[in-house]
Amino acid sequence: MKNRARTTAEPHRVAVLVRDGVMPMELGLVHQLFRNACTSDGAPLYEVTTCACAPGEVRTDADFPIVVGHGPEALASADTVVIPATHALDATEIDGTLPQPLADALARIRPGTRIASICTGAFVLAAAGLLDGRRATTHWKSAADFRRLFPTVRLEPDVLYTDEGDVLTSAGEAAGIDLCLHMIRSDHGAAIANEVARSVVVPPHREGGQAQFIRTPVPEPESSSTACARTWALKNLHRQLSLRDLAGQESMSTRTFTRRFRDEVGISPGQWLIQQRVERARQLLEDTDLPVDRVAEEAGFGNTVSLRQHLQTALGVTPTAYRSTFRGTS
Incomplete structure (x- = not known):
């Protein structure tokens, strides 16, 4: 896992490249999330700039334009x-090619720069050849067109986002939030x-591997959700929890x-438990001085070997x- 954090005196520079028809929510969420990431003393960790192939007025999919300076x-940069x-x-x-102004704009990006897409922004990355042979996702409604235009991309149409190191993709607008938080988490x-x-x-x-679109049927009046079991599990992660314990x-x-559980969360109880244990271990490693073996116990992995294996799988x-x-980076 590469730490892309810059010093607090030099925030990490994020450029958002918008085109005609941009959705204001997608543009706004990038600014909102990255600009809210600060050190403990309030110093911004990111600097966000909106740009276009040419400065000036850019149409949105709403009834108002935006002016890009x-x-x-x-x-x-x-x-x-x-x-x-x-x-x-x-x-x-339409045909998987880049309009010349867009191709010229992308050519300005320095080698090694992290590039991410939200929703059908993945079409741009694929047309630029950045996704060849790599995992990617896009909005589920556009998956068939994407697969037809870019057969060399390993499309995963059911996930929230993919991370291939220097290239990341996400599904619809809400998944863009997940992707931005994932990048902030990876950085800081x-x-x-x-x-x-x-x-x-x-x-x-x-x-990222959670399903992006879960069809949840209207529950019958006598049915109950699994929310209470999830709440109970989070309070008891240090214990060895079985499926029978959760169902009970x-x-x-x-x-x-x-x-x-799968209807409501999109993954199995076992997968969800591992995710929560990894998240708990991360918090303990960042916020406490507990020895690694104690972190393993508190997170429910039982021993250091198991913790190491799961953290290596999840984070590398x-x-x-x-x-x-990450200790002391804030």
Whole structure:
């Protein structure tokens, strides 16, 4: 896991490249989330700039335009470039090619810059050849067109977001929030990402592999959700929790509980538990001086070997490396 954090005196530069038909919510969420990421003494960790292929008025998909003061030159100094979707179809969405002004703008991006897309912004990354042979996602409604235009991309149409290191993609607008929080978490750790999520009143962490679109049937009057079991589990992560334990909290059979859990959360109870344990371990590594073996116990992994394996799988680092990266960065 590469720590992309810059010093507090030099915030990480984020450039948002907008096109005609941009959705104001997607543009706004990038600004809102990154600009809310601050150190403990209030210093901003990111500087966000909106740019276009040419400065001036840019149409949105609403009944008002936006005025963009920066042209493509802003991309040349960016550490991260974010490309939102547009509802104004152009050659990128129709035949998979880049209009020349857009191609010229992307050519200004420095090698090694992190590039992310929201929703159908993934079409731009694919047309630029940045996703060839890589995992990617986009809005589920556009998945068939994307697969037809870009057969060399490993499309995963059911996930919230993908992270291929220097190139990231997300599904619809809400998944863009998850992706931005994921980037903040990767740069500065769980504590700062959770504080940003709290400031805008959104869930602090949804794994990228979670389903982006869950069809949940209207529950029957006598049915209950699995929310109480999830709340109970979060208070008891240090224990060895079984599926029977969780189902018992809702007085359900394990089969019924598993089905309803997946309907509501989008993943299995076991997958969800691992996600929560990893998140708990991250918080303990960042916020406490507990030895790694105690962190493993408190997070419910039982031993250091199990913690190391799960953290390596989820984040690509060891517990010690994670702590050394994020302790004291805020």
